[in-house]
Amino acid sequence: MNMLSSRTPGLPLGLGLAGLLPFLLCAAIVVLMGLPWQAIALQAFIYYSAVILSFLGGIHWGVAMSLDHGGSGEFNGRMIMAMAPSLIAWPALMLDARFALLALMAGFLLVRLYERQSDSIERLPGWYRALRTLLTVVVVLIHLVLVIWLSLLPV
Structure with a gap:
Protein backbone atom coordinates (compact mmCIF):
# COMPACT_ATOMS: atom_id res chain seq x y z
CA MET A 1 0.00 0.00 0.00
CA ASN A 2 2.92 2.41 0.66
CA MET A 3 4.09 2.17 -2.96
CA GLY A 19 -15.66 4.02 -2.78
CA LEU A 20 -14.95 0.71 -1.07
CA LEU A 21 -16.93 1.74 2.02
CA PRO A 22 -20.42 0.98 0.61
CA PHE A 23 -19.17 -2.45 -0.52
CA LEU A 24 -17.69 -3.18 2.90
CA LEU A 25 -20.60 -1.79 4.90
CA CYS A 26 -23.29 -3.59 2.90
CA ALA A 27 -21.36 -6.87 2.95
CA ALA A 28 -20.87 -6.60 6.72
CA ILE A 29 -24.60 -6.03 7.21
CA VAL A 30 -25.44 -8.99 4.96
CA VAL A 31 -23.16 -11.31 6.91
CA LEU A 32 -23.68 -9.99 10.44
CA MET A 33 -27.26 -8.73 10.69
CA GLY A 34 -30.59 -10.48 10.60
CA LEU A 35 -33.54 -10.09 8.28
CA PRO A 36 -34.77 -7.68 6.94
CA TRP A 37 -31.43 -5.81 7.06
CA GLN A 38 -29.67 -8.61 5.17
CA ALA A 39 -32.04 -8.39 2.23
CA ILE A 40 -31.88 -4.60 2.09
CA ALA A 41 -28.07 -4.57 2.34
CA LEU A 42 -27.70 -7.27 -0.31
CA GLN A 43 -29.90 -5.35 -2.72
CA ALA A 44 -28.00 -2.13 -1.96
CA PHE A 45 -24.69 -3.95 -2.53
CA ILE A 46 -25.80 -5.28 -5.92
CA TYR A 47 -27.13 -1.88 -7.02
CA TYR A 48 -23.97 -0.08 -5.90
CA SER A 49 -21.84 -2.68 -7.64
CA ALA A 50 -23.77 -2.16 -10.89
CA VAL A 51 -23.34 1.62 -10.63
CA ILE A 52 -19.60 1.36 -10.02
CA LEU A 53 -19.14 -1.16 -12.84
CA SER A 54 -20.98 1.21 -15.19
CA PHE A 55 -18.78 4.09 -13.97
CA LEU A 56 -15.69 2.13 -15.02
CA GLY A 57 -17.08 1.96 -18.54
CA GLY A 58 -17.49 5.73 -18.51
CA ILE A 59 -13.80 6.12 -17.78
CA HIS A 60 -12.98 4.34 -21.03
CA TRP A 61 -15.48 6.46 -22.96
CA GLY A 62 -13.57 9.52 -21.74
CA VAL A 63 -10.21 7.98 -22.61
CA ALA A 64 -11.42 7.16 -26.13
CA MET A 65 -12.74 10.68 -26.68
CA SER A 66 -9.60 12.38 -25.40
CA LEU A 67 -6.73 10.09 -26.42
CA ASP A 68 -7.86 8.00 -29.40
CA HIS A 69 -8.47 9.10 -32.98
CA GLY A 70 -12.13 8.75 -33.97
CA GLY A 71 -12.70 5.76 -36.23
CA SER A 72 -9.37 4.09 -35.39
CA GLY A 73 -9.31 0.51 -34.20
CA GLU A 74 -8.29 1.65 -30.71
CA PHE A 75 -11.14 4.18 -30.61
CA ASN A 76 -13.75 1.67 -31.79
CA GLY A 77 -12.55 -1.03 -29.41
CA ARG A 78 -12.45 1.33 -26.44
CA MET A 79 -15.93 2.70 -27.20
CA ILE A 80 -17.31 -0.84 -27.30
CA MET A 81 -15.47 -1.61 -24.06
CA ALA A 82 -16.93 1.55 -22.55
CA MET A 83 -20.44 0.19 -23.10
CA ALA A 84 -19.77 -3.40 -22.01
CA PRO A 85 -19.79 -2.77 -18.23
CA SER A 86 -23.25 -1.21 -18.27
CA LEU A 87 -24.49 -4.02 -20.53
CA ILE A 88 -23.30 -6.47 -17.86
CA ALA A 89 -24.47 -4.41 -14.88
CA TRP A 90 -28.02 -3.63 -15.96
CA PRO A 91 -29.15 -7.22 -16.64
CA ALA A 92 -27.40 -8.35 -13.46
CA LEU A 93 -29.95 -6.27 -11.53
CA MET A 94 -32.65 -8.66 -12.74
CA LEU A 95 -30.89 -11.87 -11.71
CA ASP A 96 -31.02 -13.94 -8.55
CA ALA A 97 -28.58 -12.44 -6.03
CA ARG A 98 -25.91 -15.13 -6.44
CA PHE A 99 -25.95 -14.89 -10.22
CA ALA A 100 -25.99 -11.09 -10.04
CA LEU A 101 -22.93 -11.12 -7.79
CA LEU A 102 -21.13 -13.51 -10.13
CA ALA A 103 -21.99 -11.47 -13.22
CA LEU A 104 -20.87 -8.23 -11.58
CA MET A 105 -17.68 -9.86 -10.29
CA ALA A 106 -16.93 -11.09 -13.81
CA GLY A 107 -17.55 -7.58 -15.12
CA PHE A 108 -15.01 -6.07 -12.73
CA LEU A 109 -12.46 -8.70 -13.72
CA LEU A 110 -13.09 -8.17 -17.45
CA VAL A 111 -12.63 -4.41 -17.16
CA ARG A 112 -9.39 -4.89 -15.24
CA LEU A 113 -8.13 -7.42 -17.81
CA TYR A 114 -8.92 -4.93 -20.57
CA GLU A 115 -6.99 -2.25 -18.68
CA ARG A 116 -3.96 -4.55 -18.68
CA GLN A 117 -3.86 -4.62 -22.51
CA SER A 118 -1.00 -2.72 -24.16
CA ASP A 119 -3.17 0.05 -25.63
CA SER A 120 -4.68 0.70 -22.19
CA ILE A 121 -1.29 0.64 -20.49
CA GLU A 122 -0.15 3.33 -22.97
CA ARG A 123 -3.19 5.54 -22.23
CA LEU A 124 -3.81 5.08 -18.49
CA PRO A 125 -1.48 6.57 -15.87
CA GLY A 126 0.55 4.13 -13.80
CA TRP A 127 -1.02 5.37 -10.57
CA TYR A 128 -4.49 4.67 -11.98
CA ARG A 129 -3.55 1.12 -12.97
CA ALA A 130 -2.09 0.43 -9.50
CA LEU A 131 -5.14 1.89 -7.77
CA ARG A 132 -7.53 -0.05 -9.99
CA THR A 133 -5.69 -3.28 -9.27
CA LEU A 134 -6.05 -2.74 -5.52
CA LEU A 135 -9.70 -1.72 -5.77
CA THR A 136 -10.56 -4.59 -8.12
CA VAL A 137 -8.96 -7.18 -5.85
CA VAL A 138 -10.92 -5.90 -2.84
CA VAL A 139 -14.22 -5.61 -4.74
CA VAL A 140 -13.91 -9.06 -6.30
CA LEU A 141 -13.04 -10.64 -2.95
CA ILE A 142 -16.07 -9.03 -1.30
CA HIS A 143 -18.31 -10.30 -4.10
CA LEU A 144 -16.81 -13.77 -3.67
CA VAL A 145 -17.40 -13.70 0.11
CA LEU A 146 -21.07 -12.87 -0.48
CA VAL A 147 -21.47 -15.58 -3.11
CA ILE A 148 -20.01 -18.13 -0.71
CA TRP A 149 -22.11 -16.82 2.18
CA LEU A 150 -25.30 -17.03 0.13
CA SER A 151 -24.39 -20.54 -0.98
CA LEU A 152 -24.14 -21.64 2.66
CA LEU A 153 -27.60 -20.37 3.60
CA PRO A 154 -30.36 -22.97 3.88
CA VAL A 155 -32.74 -22.81 0.96
Whole structure:
Protein backbone atom coordinates (compact mmCIF):
# COMPACT_ATOMS: atom_id res chain seq x y z
CA MET A 1 0.00 0.00 0.00
CA ASN A 2 2.92 2.41 0.66
CA MET A 3 4.09 2.17 -2.96
CA LEU A 4 0.53 2.76 -4.11
CA SER A 5 -0.05 5.77 -1.88
CA SER A 6 3.33 7.34 -2.66
CA ARG A 7 2.64 7.31 -6.41
CA THR A 8 -1.11 7.87 -6.44
CA PRO A 9 -2.37 11.45 -6.11
CA GLY A 10 -4.11 11.91 -2.77
CA LEU A 11 -7.58 12.75 -4.05
CA PRO A 12 -8.00 9.72 -6.36
CA LEU A 13 -6.56 7.46 -3.65
CA GLY A 14 -8.94 8.84 -1.03
CA LEU A 15 -11.94 8.69 -3.35
CA GLY A 16 -11.08 5.17 -4.48
CA LEU A 17 -10.74 3.92 -0.92
CA ALA A 18 -13.92 5.76 0.11
CA GLY A 19 -15.66 4.02 -2.78
CA LEU A 20 -14.95 0.71 -1.07
CA LEU A 21 -16.93 1.74 2.02
CA PRO A 22 -20.42 0.98 0.61
CA PHE A 23 -19.17 -2.45 -0.52
CA LEU A 24 -17.69 -3.18 2.90
CA LEU A 25 -20.60 -1.79 4.90
CA CYS A 26 -23.29 -3.59 2.90
CA ALA A 27 -21.36 -6.87 2.95
CA ALA A 28 -20.87 -6.60 6.72
CA ILE A 29 -24.60 -6.03 7.21
CA VAL A 30 -25.44 -8.99 4.96
CA VAL A 31 -23.16 -11.31 6.91
CA LEU A 32 -23.68 -9.99 10.44
CA MET A 33 -27.26 -8.73 10.69
CA GLY A 34 -30.59 -10.48 10.60
CA LEU A 35 -33.54 -10.09 8.28
CA PRO A 36 -34.77 -7.68 6.94
CA TRP A 37 -31.43 -5.81 7.06
CA GLN A 38 -29.67 -8.61 5.17
CA ALA A 39 -32.04 -8.39 2.23
CA ILE A 40 -31.88 -4.60 2.09
CA ALA A 41 -28.07 -4.57 2.34
CA LEU A 42 -27.70 -7.27 -0.31
CA GLN A 43 -29.90 -5.35 -2.72
CA ALA A 44 -28.00 -2.13 -1.96
CA PHE A 45 -24.69 -3.95 -2.53
CA ILE A 46 -25.80 -5.28 -5.92
CA TYR A 47 -27.13 -1.88 -7.02
CA TYR A 48 -23.97 -0.08 -5.90
CA SER A 49 -21.84 -2.68 -7.64
CA ALA A 50 -23.77 -2.16 -10.89
CA VAL A 51 -23.34 1.62 -10.63
CA ILE A 52 -19.60 1.36 -10.02
CA LEU A 53 -19.14 -1.16 -12.84
CA SER A 54 -20.98 1.21 -15.19
CA PHE A 55 -18.78 4.09 -13.97
CA LEU A 56 -15.69 2.13 -15.02
CA GLY A 57 -17.08 1.96 -18.54
CA GLY A 58 -17.49 5.73 -18.51
CA ILE A 59 -13.80 6.12 -17.78
CA HIS A 60 -12.98 4.34 -21.03
CA TRP A 61 -15.48 6.46 -22.96
CA GLY A 62 -13.57 9.52 -21.74
CA VAL A 63 -10.21 7.98 -22.61
CA ALA A 64 -11.42 7.16 -26.13
CA MET A 65 -12.74 10.68 -26.68
CA SER A 66 -9.60 12.38 -25.40
CA LEU A 67 -6.73 10.09 -26.42
CA ASP A 68 -7.86 8.00 -29.40
CA HIS A 69 -8.47 9.10 -32.98
CA GLY A 70 -12.13 8.75 -33.97
CA GLY A 71 -12.70 5.76 -36.23
CA SER A 72 -9.37 4.09 -35.39
CA GLY A 73 -9.31 0.51 -34.20
CA GLU A 74 -8.29 1.65 -30.71
CA PHE A 75 -11.14 4.18 -30.61
CA ASN A 76 -13.75 1.67 -31.79
CA GLY A 77 -12.55 -1.03 -29.41
CA ARG A 78 -12.45 1.33 -26.44
CA MET A 79 -15.93 2.70 -27.20
CA ILE A 80 -17.31 -0.84 -27.30
CA MET A 81 -15.47 -1.61 -24.06
CA ALA A 82 -16.93 1.55 -22.55
CA MET A 83 -20.44 0.19 -23.10
CA ALA A 84 -19.77 -3.40 -22.01
CA PRO A 85 -19.79 -2.77 -18.23
CA SER A 86 -23.25 -1.21 -18.27
CA LEU A 87 -24.49 -4.02 -20.53
CA ILE A 88 -23.30 -6.47 -17.86
CA ALA A 89 -24.47 -4.41 -14.88
CA TRP A 90 -28.02 -3.63 -15.96
CA PRO A 91 -29.15 -7.22 -16.64
CA ALA A 92 -27.40 -8.35 -13.46
CA LEU A 93 -29.95 -6.27 -11.53
CA MET A 94 -32.65 -8.66 -12.74
CA LEU A 95 -30.89 -11.87 -11.71
CA ASP A 96 -31.02 -13.94 -8.55
CA ALA A 97 -28.58 -12.44 -6.03
CA ARG A 98 -25.91 -15.13 -6.44
CA PHE A 99 -25.95 -14.89 -10.22
CA ALA A 100 -25.99 -11.09 -10.04
CA LEU A 101 -22.93 -11.12 -7.79
CA LEU A 102 -21.13 -13.51 -10.13
CA ALA A 103 -21.99 -11.47 -13.22
CA LEU A 104 -20.87 -8.23 -11.58
CA MET A 105 -17.68 -9.86 -10.29
CA ALA A 106 -16.93 -11.09 -13.81
CA GLY A 107 -17.55 -7.58 -15.12
CA PHE A 108 -15.01 -6.07 -12.73
CA LEU A 109 -12.46 -8.70 -13.72
CA LEU A 110 -13.09 -8.17 -17.45
CA VAL A 111 -12.63 -4.41 -17.16
CA ARG A 112 -9.39 -4.89 -15.24
CA LEU A 113 -8.13 -7.42 -17.81
CA TYR A 114 -8.92 -4.93 -20.57
CA GLU A 115 -6.99 -2.25 -18.68
CA ARG A 116 -3.96 -4.55 -18.68
CA GLN A 117 -3.86 -4.62 -22.51
CA SER A 118 -1.00 -2.72 -24.16
CA ASP A 119 -3.17 0.05 -25.63
CA SER A 120 -4.68 0.70 -22.19
CA ILE A 121 -1.29 0.64 -20.49
CA GLU A 122 -0.15 3.33 -22.97
CA ARG A 123 -3.19 5.54 -22.23
CA LEU A 124 -3.81 5.08 -18.49
CA PRO A 125 -1.48 6.57 -15.87
CA GLY A 126 0.55 4.13 -13.80
CA TRP A 127 -1.02 5.37 -10.57
CA TYR A 128 -4.49 4.67 -11.98
CA ARG A 129 -3.55 1.12 -12.97
CA ALA A 130 -2.09 0.43 -9.50
CA LEU A 131 -5.14 1.89 -7.77
CA ARG A 132 -7.53 -0.05 -9.99
CA THR A 133 -5.69 -3.28 -9.27
CA LEU A 134 -6.05 -2.74 -5.52
CA LEU A 135 -9.70 -1.72 -5.77
CA THR A 136 -10.56 -4.59 -8.12
CA VAL A 137 -8.96 -7.18 -5.85
CA VAL A 138 -10.92 -5.90 -2.84
CA VAL A 139 -14.22 -5.61 -4.74
CA VAL A 140 -13.91 -9.06 -6.30
CA LEU A 141 -13.04 -10.64 -2.95
CA ILE A 142 -16.07 -9.03 -1.30
CA HIS A 143 -18.31 -10.30 -4.10
CA LEU A 144 -16.81 -13.77 -3.67
CA VAL A 145 -17.40 -13.70 0.11
CA LEU A 146 -21.07 -12.87 -0.48
CA VAL A 147 -21.47 -15.58 -3.11
CA ILE A 148 -20.01 -18.13 -0.71
CA TRP A 149 -22.11 -16.82 2.18
CA LEU A 150 -25.30 -17.03 0.13
CA SER A 151 -24.39 -20.54 -0.98
CA LEU A 152 -24.14 -21.64 2.66
CA LEU A 153 -27.60 -20.37 3.60
CA PRO A 154 -30.36 -22.97 3.88
CA VAL A 155 -32.74 -22.81 0.96
